[in-house]
Amino acid sequence: MASDEFILERLDAILHYKVSDAIMDESKKKLIDYNANVHEFTEAEVEIIANDIVLEYDKARVDPGEPVGTVSAQSLGEPGTQMTLNTFHYAGVAEINVTLGLPRIIEIVDVRKDPSTPVMTIALDEENKYSRDNAIMVARRIEGTTVENVARQTALDVINTEFHVYLDSERIEDAGLVMEDIIKKLKKVKAIERIRYDEDENTIIMSLGDISLFKLRRFSQKIKILPLKGIKGIERAMIKKEGDEYFVYTEGSNFADVLEIPGVDYKLAMTNNIYEIYEVLGIEAARNSIIEEIQNVLDEQGLEVDRRHIMLLADAMCLEGDIQQIGRHGITGEKASVLARASFEVTTGHLLEAAREGEKDRLTGVTENVIVGQPIPLGTGTVDLVMKVIDEDNKEA
Amino acid sequence: MDKVNILEHKLVSKHIILSIEEEESFLKKYNISRNNLPLIKTSDPVIKALEEQENILLKGRIIKIIRPNSPAGEGIYYRYVVE
Amino acid sequence: MNEEEILIFGPPKKIKEISFGVLSPDNIRKISVKNIVQADTYDDEGYPINGGLMDPKLGVIDPGLKCHTCNSKFGECQGHFGHIELARPVVHVGYAKEVYDILRSTCRECSRVLVPEERILYYEEKLKEDGVRTGMRQTIISELINESAKKKGVLKDNKCPHCGTEQIKIKFEKPTSYKEGDKKLTPADVRERMENISDRETALLGWNPNASRPEWAILTVLPVSPVTVRPSITLESGIRSEDDLTHKLVDIIRINQRLRENLDAGAPQLIVEDLWELLQYHVTTYFDNEVSGVPPARHRSGRVLKTLTQRLKGKEGRFRNNLSGKRVDFSARTVISPDPNISINEVGVPKFIAMELTIPERVTGKNIERLRKLVVSGSDTYPGANYIIRYDGMRKRVTDITRDILAEEIEVGYIVERHLLDGDIVLFNRQPSLHRLSIMAHEVRVMPYRTFRLNLCVCPPYNADFDGDEMNMHVPQTEEAQAEARILMRVQEQIISPRYGEPVIGGSQDYLSGAYLLTKKTTKFAREQVDQMLYVSSINTDLPEPIIIEDGVPYWTGKQLFSLLLPPDLNIAYKSKVCKKCDVCEGKKCRHDCYVLIENGKLISGVIDGSTFKARSTCKLLDKLVKDYDTDVGRKFLDSVTCLVLWSNGILGFSTGIDDEDIPKEGLDVINKVLNEGKEKVDKLIGSYNEGYLEPLPGRSVEETLESKIMQALAEARDKAGSIAERYLGMNRGAVVMAKTGAKGNMLDITQMSASLGQMSVRGNRLHRGYMKRSLSSFIQDDVNADARGFVSSSYKKGLNPKEFFFHAMGGREGLVDTAVRTAQSGYMQRRLMNALQDMSVSYNGTVCTNDGVVAQFIYGEDGIDPAKSTYGKAVDIDWIIHKNLYQNKEAE
Numbered sequence A: 001m002a003s004d005e006f007i008l009e010r011l012d013a014i015l016h017y018k019v020s021d022a023i024m025d026e027s028k029k030k031l032i033d034y035n036a037n038v039h040e041f042t043e044a045e046v047e048i049i050a051n052d053i054v055l056e057y058d059k060a061r062v063d064p065g066e067p068v069g070t071v072s073a074q075s076l077g078e079p080g081t082q083m084t085l086n087t088f089h090y091a092g093v094a095e096i097n098v099t100l101g102l103p104r105i106i107e108i109v110d111v112r113k114d115p116s117t118p119v120m121t122i123a124l125d126e127e128n129k130y131s132r133d134n135a136i137m138v139a140r141r142i143e144g145t146t147v148e149n150v151a152r153q154t155a156l157d158v159i160n161t162e163f164h165v166y167l168d169s170e171r172i173e174d175a176g177l178v179m180e181d182i183i184k185k186l187k188k189v190k191a192i193e194r195i196r197y198d199e200d201e202n203t204i205i206m207s208l209g210d211i212s213l214f215k216l217r218r219f220s221q222k223i224k225i226l227p228l229k230g231i232k233g234i235e236r237a238m239i240k241k242e243g244d245e246y247f248v249y250t251e252g253s254n255f256a257d258v259l260e261i262p263g264v265d266y267k268l269a270m271t272n273n274i275y276e277i278y279e280v281l282g283i284e285a286a287r288n289s290i291i292e293e294i295q296n297v298l299d300e301q302g303l304e305v306d307r308r309h310i311m312l313l314a315d316a317m318c319l320e321g322d323i324q325q326i327g328r329h330g331i332t333g334e335k336a337s338v339l340a341r342a343s344f345e346v347t348t349g350h351l352l353e354a355a356r357e358g359e360k361d362r363l364t365g366v367t368e369n370v371i372v373g374q375p376i377p378l379g380t381g382t383v384d385l386v387m388k389v390i391d392e393d394n395k396e397a
Numbered sequence B: 001m002d003k004v005n006i007l008e009h010k011l012v013s014k015h016i017i018l019s020i021e022e023e024e025s026f027l028k029k030y031n032i033s034r035n036n037l038p039l040i041k042t043s044d045p046v047i048k049a050l051e052e053q054e055n056i057l058l059k060g061r062i063i064k065i066i067r068p069n070s071p072a073g074e075g076i077y078y079r080y081v082v083e
Numbered sequence C: 001m002n003e004e005e006i007l008i009f010g011p012p013k014k015i016k017e018i019s020f021g022v023l024s025p026d027n028i029r030k031i032s033v034k035n036i037v038q039a040d041t042y043d044d045e046g047y048p049i050n051g052g053l054m055d056p057k058l059g060v061i062d063p064g065l066k067c068h069t070c071n072s073k074f075g076e077c078q079g080h081f082g083h084i085e086l087a088r089p090v091v092h093v094g095y096a097k098e099v100y101d102i103l104r105s106t107c108r109e110c111s112r113v114l115v116p117e118e119r120i121l122y123y124e125e126k127l128k129e130d131g132v133r134t135g136m137r138q139t140i141i142s143e144l145i146n147e148s149a150k151k152k153g154v155l156k157d158n159k160c161p162h163c164g165t166e167q168i169k170i171k172f173e174k175p176t177s178y179k180e181g182d183k184k185l186t187p188a189d190v191r192e193r194m195e196n197i198s199d200r201e202t203a204l205l206g207w208n209p210n211a212s213r214p215e216w217a218i219l220t221v222l223p224v225s226p227v228t229v230r231p232s233i234t235l236e237s238g239i240r241s242e243d244d245l246t247h248k249l250v251d252i253i254r255i256n257q258r259l260r261e262n263l264d265a266g267a268p269q270l271i272v273e274d275l276w277e278l279l280q281y282h283v284t285t286y287f288d289n290e291v292s293g294v295p296p297a298r299h300r301s302g303r304v305l306k307t308l309t310q311r312l313k314g315k316e317g318r319f320r321n322n323l324s325g326k327r328v329d330f331s332a333r334t335v336i337s338p339d340p341n342i343s344i345n346e347v348g349v350p351k352f353i354a355m356e357l358t359i360p361e362r363v364t365g366k367n368i369e370r371l372r373k374l375v376v377s378g379s380d381t382y383p384g385a386n387y388i389i390r391y392d393g394m395r396k397r398v399t400d401i402t403r404d405i406l407a408e409e410i411e412v413g414y415i416v417e418r419h420l421l422d423g424d425i426v427l428f429n430r431q432p433s434l435h436r437l438s439i440m441a442h443e444v445r446v447m448p449y450r451t452f453r454l455n456l457c458v459c460p461p462y463n464a465d466f467d468g469d470e471m472n473m474h475v476p477q478t479e480e481a482q483a484e485a486r487i488l489m490r491v492q493e494q495i496i497s498p499r500y501g502e503p504v505i506g507g508s509q510d511y512l513s514g515a516y517l518l519t520k521k522t523t524k525f526a527r528e529q530v531d532q533m534l535y536v537s538s539i540n541t542d543l544p545e546p547i548i549i550e551d552g553v554p555y556w557t558g559k560q561l562f563s564l565l566l567p568p569d570l571n572i573a574y575k576s577k578v579c580k581k582c583d584v585c586e587g588k589k590c591r592h593d594c595y596v597l598i599e600n601g602k603l604i605s606g607v608i609d610g611s612t613f614k615a616r617s618t619c620k621l622l623d624k625l626v627k628d629y630d631t632d633v634g635r636k637f638l639d640s641v642t643c644l645v646l647w648s649n650g651i652l653g654f655s656t657g658i659d660d661e662d663i664p665k666e667g668l669d670v671i672n673k674v675l676n677e678g679k680e681k682v683d684k685l686i687g688s689y690n691e692g693y694l695e696p697l698p699g700r701s702v703e704e705t706l707e708s709k710i711m712q713a714l715a716e717a718r719d720k721a722g723s724i725a726e727r728y729l730g731m732n733r734g735a736v737v738m739a740k741t742g743a744k745g746n747m748l749d750i751t752q753m754s755a756s757l758g759q760m761s762v763r764g765n766r767l768h769r770g771y772m773k774r775s776l777s778s779f780i781q782d783d784v785n786a787d788a789r790g791f792v793s794s795s796y797k798k799g800l801n802p803k804e805f806f807f808h809a810m811g812g813r814e815g816l817v818d819t820a821v822r823t824a825q826s827g828y829m830q831r832r833l834m835n836a837l838q839d840m841s842v843s844y845n846g847t848v849c850t851n852d853g854v855v856a857q858f859i860y861g862e863d864g865i866d867p868a869k870s871t872y873g874k875a876v877d878i879d880w881i882i883h884k885n886l887y888q889n890k891e892a893e
């Protein structure tokens, strides 16, 4: 009978460098499990099975010349016709809407710097993640609060050119602010000539000097949305319990700033804004994020696409060290082939540029060769058949 | 609270600087030149963090990247550092 | 090319490279065969005018005439360029922006780039640096242009760093004029400046001196395209109609002549300038008739002319319509119809198509007799041949008169173009060709009538149905193409989708519900029925012992018959689709018979349904057969199982009708009660909202909270009603069998028919638009009740009242609009993805490379596994390998 040690030793020896780590690990686990619970292997059986795993692995390998790019493009494009156009509720919190389906995929491959619905999922550190109160505290630090948010009412005094803000003490407390903070913030606004706090009325009165009514109105609008605290770009923050941990979910995203907020576990904080990830965490993180985001949309739509296709797309987009768009201003726009570029978009522009630069099209791609009517250099087109011509004069040779 | 170290973020794969000898054997193994490699910019936050951590300049070097969540268990990738 | 030529010249020539460049005036004159001076085309007798735009030296467009340059006939001469000497230079619109860039970044006196020498060196170095990938170049060049541009703050003292001349800001007035300060720069001035720039510095500005000089962007000579490019057509009335380009050239020559005459006569500056500008306009629109800021040139009838740029651009342009996509010979198109009796590998080809499309077959000692017979039978009888081709490439039509003579004539080495025969390989395609499975290779099966016939299992990859769909067929002409098609593209090789590694070809609809009926516990067949079933499904194995014997008569179960389709060493277990998700699966003892267990190729327990061989789903059995046995095994299984099931369906009978949706009165009462309770709950919610008790959800307004709570309550009510209805919907109803086996529809559809439709929605919200603050004019404003916002409590069977019907149509309309928008959007995305990724392929060392040689992945997918060969994304199925080897061992013992 084969011992566990024998199985491990033989698998290590036979499978090493021949199969992926994932398969190696799985083989070990499965064989030992099987050995213990179902059938005791003989040593010969282990040898045979190990060799067969290598054989089967080799059978499943891609063939050289396989047009994997085209297959990826098709595998991602074809299900596009089956996707919905709707915006759906976020899987995490019912209150936050997030773009999914085809529009989201297009947004990702377009590398939009401002996705239509940026959201963040923020994990909290050890200290804060188990306590609801602490989680709310962190959420407040993140959520932006404006003057409008803490006011019961606002009013314009046209005669004295004053702007009155009637405060709501409860809301101030909810937002984790104190009066002094608000006044301090307001004092920094240059246009205000004088600032006064009426304790009886709980009102802040700002005098603006001699300005027109139009300006007064405009100014009041500006004050209303003056951020008192929180992070720029984040409109709402909510907490939600998952398992025994609390998470903060936000509408709006500001990845760089959120990482610095005390109480946030910066190692696990996430945003769906891929460009922000690129700027803050670099190209590799962006690549990982592209894969996760696309996978997420496909899963939600119940569409199956092999992960390898998505990986190839992501790697193609991140090839040059920054994220390149799928389209005119990205991968296609920078192809070496003049004809390939010209047949995609802005035809004459590419032809004129090519003439000016004296470019040469080496005809290495698909489109170029289709255009000139030659076999394409993929699949069976990567190999040439060389036939030995029998020399009539030297038949013996 | 600790200072933010982006190298420890979940999304950031492990970046390893190849030694000069490793670079040579790597290029030989795949029979390619540096210019045919995927790129990473010197302005990339990870490169900046690595440069600071190791106290060297990485322009022109090759970075080996170990990616988790791969169908293979661990995926291996290389990038050439450019400006 | 005929045999001898091939021997002499070797294989066909291959284009290795195409160079692009700008034509210099000298070159234009050199390639020109004629200086065109006449603005006219034909004289009164209809002959082309010498020196006119249709000069016979420019090529032939009339059959019967000969080219005056190369002396070849119409169709052989490709045409020759002429030229026009422009009286004054004009700017080429396509380069207007580049000309501006040069003007503003070079000195007005010494024509050098306005950066100091060391910066020139710096940029030169940067451009030379190897590893500058495409795209980077343009960035570097615009960097230099920005640095040297004559604008505020960039230049020190606004003086040239080389000669010290003070610079004046250049203004670009789109589309083609330039001003230096207030002084207008004529194209002649511009040209003079650019002539002085050294080759070294033009290179920095993006003009490769080997191919182009910036001054060539200012035209002094205009090439006249060959007449073959702009043929004139003769209308039925006998009037000649000229091509748009010819019209434009007429305008150019006319103005050019007037300008020259005026110049020669020493006309006032003003008139000359006007004419010059007019010449510029005509040349501009000749190149591009859609330049912004330039009124497009029009035909006499008011139609906008299609000039050079318009010919190339866009979907209907030369590139996308003629170069990337081409029309082909040897193809056919007709309506498709189903034929369950042919193999998935086959396609039924109408006889009249088989007689039109041919395959060239070279005559050898082995096939000469067969081919001779085909030639004798001629082109009008099937099977026959349409042409024979002699060694010298001479092609002869086989006609009634010539067929006997030609049959005599053929000998080894000839080629016979014979009709399609059964077994020939052809490519079959249905648009939109979204993935590679949209074109597959089929074997020909010649049939009567006028439609292509198709096995139903291959409908899913093509996304075909038979409501009038048409498909295309292509006949590969060379042995190499035929072999490739047969080995790589045959339908049976495509059963597993490369997208997700599961079958895309497989059963659907009746095949699945029928398989369920066939393999149900109670199904049994008598001897003659069994014989028929085995005959139609071409099963040639011995009949197993009958399991049931009643009154001395032997009966076979459906499970026994199904087992005959399986390989004898197959062992597999999985749950069938009809599984009720029992709390504890009792395995093969399951009451619902939903645990499929196959031991040594025998179906022991479980019913066969969607989870066994349904296309586009996880179907365990078919998947296993194809991946771990052979595509041949998979194909045979599909071919047989479909025939078997169809025949058993014929015996057992299967139907659905409106009584499938019947629910007894007590059931309906409960459903109504549940729905009413839901509505009451809504009323209560509205009540508490009106009284101000409703607590808003975090981050939501009270109204939003109310809305979401109402939706929740109604959805709950409908779900409850649905599940009550389901209690009455047993497997004795055809519709339920279809839904549960995965044949067609789902339980939601059936409960919508029998219990209640539920909430209609548009963009995920309840219906609220249409009239001001209400969905229909028969409701009061701001009514948020269930009925007022599109909740349909009726079922399809009961029928919808008018309001409900209208709400239903509102919801349905969204679906239609969505589909239309989606196809457009996803089509464009697909095109972009394709263009971005199509050049990547796996190299021999396992890396994925672009055609520029850049590595995109070091091992494809990081494990080098082809998704189409993987088992559910994993490289190998270890369980199966263990099982397989242990089984083989047992066998050996």
Ligand SMILES: [Mg+2]
Pocket (backbone or CB within 6 Å): C464, C465, C466, C467, C468, C469
């Ligand atoms: Mg149809």
Ligand SMILES: [Zn+2]
Pocket (backbone or CB within 6 Å): C058, C059, C060, C067, C068, C069, C070, C071, C072, C077, C078, C079, C080
């Ligand atoms: Zn000619």
Ligand SMILES: [Zn+2]
Pocket (backbone or CB within 6 Å): C107, C108, C109, C110, C111, C112, C160, C161, C162, C163, C164, C165
């Ligand atoms: Zn100068």
Ligand SMILES: [Zn+2]
Pocket (backbone or CB within 6 Å): C575, C579, C580, C581, C582, C585, C590, C592, C594, C595
């Ligand atoms: Zn079950």
Ligand SMILES: [Zn+2]
Pocket (backbone or CB within 6 Å): C582, C584, C585, C586, C587, C590, C591, C592, C593, C594, C595
């Ligand atoms: Zn069960």
